Amino acid sequence: MADFDAAVFIGRFQPPHRGHMAMLRHALDAASRVVVVLGSAHQSRMPKNPFTWQERRAMIEAALAPADRQRVLYLPMRDFYDEARWVQAVRNGVRLLLDSVRGGGAAASAGPAPQVALVGHFKDDSSAYLAQFPDWQLLNFPRQSDTDATLVREACFAAADDHDPHLQAVLHEHVPPAVRDWLLAWRHSTEFASLRQEWQMLRDYRQSWASAPFTPMFVTVDALVQCQGHVLLIERGRAPGKGLLALPGGFLEPRDTLWQSCLRELMEETAIGLSEAEWKSAFRTVRVFDHPDRSQRGRTITHAFHFDLGHVALPPVQGGDDAQSAAWVPIQQIGTMPERFFEDHFFILDVFLQLTHEVALRELR
Template sequence: MYDTAILIGRFEPVHAGHVALLREALARAQRAIVIVGSAYQARTPKNPFTWQEREAMLRGSLPLEDAARLNVLPVRDYYDEPIWAHAVREAVARLAGPQERIALVGHFKDATSSYLDAFPDWELIRMERQGGMDATTLRDAYFGATPDTVAAALAPLAADIPPATHRLLEQFARTPHYAALQQEWRMLRDYRQAWADAPYPPIFVTVDAVLRCRDHVLLIRRAHAPGKGLLAVPGGFIEPRETLWQSCLRELAEETHCAVPEATLRAALRAVTVFDHPDRSQRGRTITHAHYFDLGDARLPAVRADDDAAQAQWVPVDHLAGMETSFFEDHFHLLDHFLGLTAPA
């Protein structure tokens, strides 16, 4: 018998396979700790539910006496496995004593399961796949329905959907979030379908401009899906005959009308960093080159939204940490890299 059994996942949403792993964790240990990933992401078709909603689904799938032995710990995405693994360890250490015997429950389904190798000092309880359900199939059925047809759309999958999850899905379908996420889901589906017949999945190259001035950073609010209404740094796809530098300047000008001379921006350039995590964008494999500029104590340049931006604004750097759930894709973590927004894990 272990003191603690750990289960790690996104649970978007909780299905019968997750519940089977959770019950195994509780059967093997005095208590279970569930690490809920992607905890502070904005709602997207891939991450539609808050970590609190996912916690409710997890607890609702258990008898009360088992739910009382469950701890749920939210952990943000870091898009860097060593940093993420350290954050998981630190979160667990706040609950589990140094002498506790800890097990990690999981199964290797594909390359995305490599995170299980990041905790060699926790004994692995290797499980076979539990049932035939995966969360992607469930989400596709769900967002392909309407509020009035959700029950019918989920009926073929009902055996793999715990009652607590089913209730939340039906309730959520009556909220404005559902309609907005459906629009995003359809756009992303059509986007991927457009290149589905290519011999190889495309790899997209983008640029982003992190422009700092007087301890403010320039942000846009996206005007279109994906990420409509979310905050982002100015940026976009490179054009075929542009360099990365030229694309960065063009996107900055098109989206914000920020009229800082090129020579001034070149002098203010502090770093160019590549962000290439395979899961950083739901549009497909997207590698961005983020250009970090610092204009120091100069007057804040005038900005005006245009092109793909619904709004352009200067935001104090010390406000950003409290805005994490409002950012598009990995843009909060991109800002964190340059500006140090989160405390070290």
């Protein structure tokens, strides 16, 4: 008999490796059902997060025995860059998912609360989230192997071909056979070719300042301009994130104030023709976004300026400089397409505009 009604296993699974599958085996032994929380969901592909939550679910299922697949539920969870908000979202998602398999409605709510365990291992600071669920019993199993998903991703991107000895050794040692086959097929996809180029660009970018005596801290500015229920967005014209949607912005120039840099980037990337007096009138607030993991380029702290032009006619815009294009996008539409955004720009928009992106329960399992 299982000790718990459900066990929760949280990870990014980029990709799932042997350590993940061993921990999942512990979860299946401990509970009748397992909820796998797929982190970093609902965002654009990037070298650190190359797989969608649906692809990660497919890899896990391919590595499971058929009987075990029926006992595993999946909860995609996006990054909030706000631990308290993320913890609450995980709690709510797990509760709704378990209620749905218990029949939902008043009957599920009236019954006894399910006994839930949290399966994990305190590896380093990235495991601190395990302490944020005190009402779930923590099953702190020892680390299952020395496998690291970063090692697997790096081997995939670095190998010139599928027969590369290092790639073959890494895949054989660190991922289940079903995942190995999936990764070798993925290496021939258009998504992989694009991500590999971006991986090479980011590697060279980091190497350019690797010899600095201290880890550099980069300062950027971003502008959230809204008007008549629309937001001004650009499509990035260069890597990283080429083709993705973003707020107009860029790096702080040495002789600019933050305000000056913000207005300069707005003009250069969108050609929006407003005077400084008009910008001052439309200015609402500025917020700092400084999560250590918000950018793959390095530690990047941005100052996001919020402007509201009210109900004037939408000013004409045109992409320029680093922007492939610029356009006014309805706010209602933005909440439905978080996967189209660069880095944490969807999160920035969410903070200012209270966007919601809920996934129907039928999509979770």
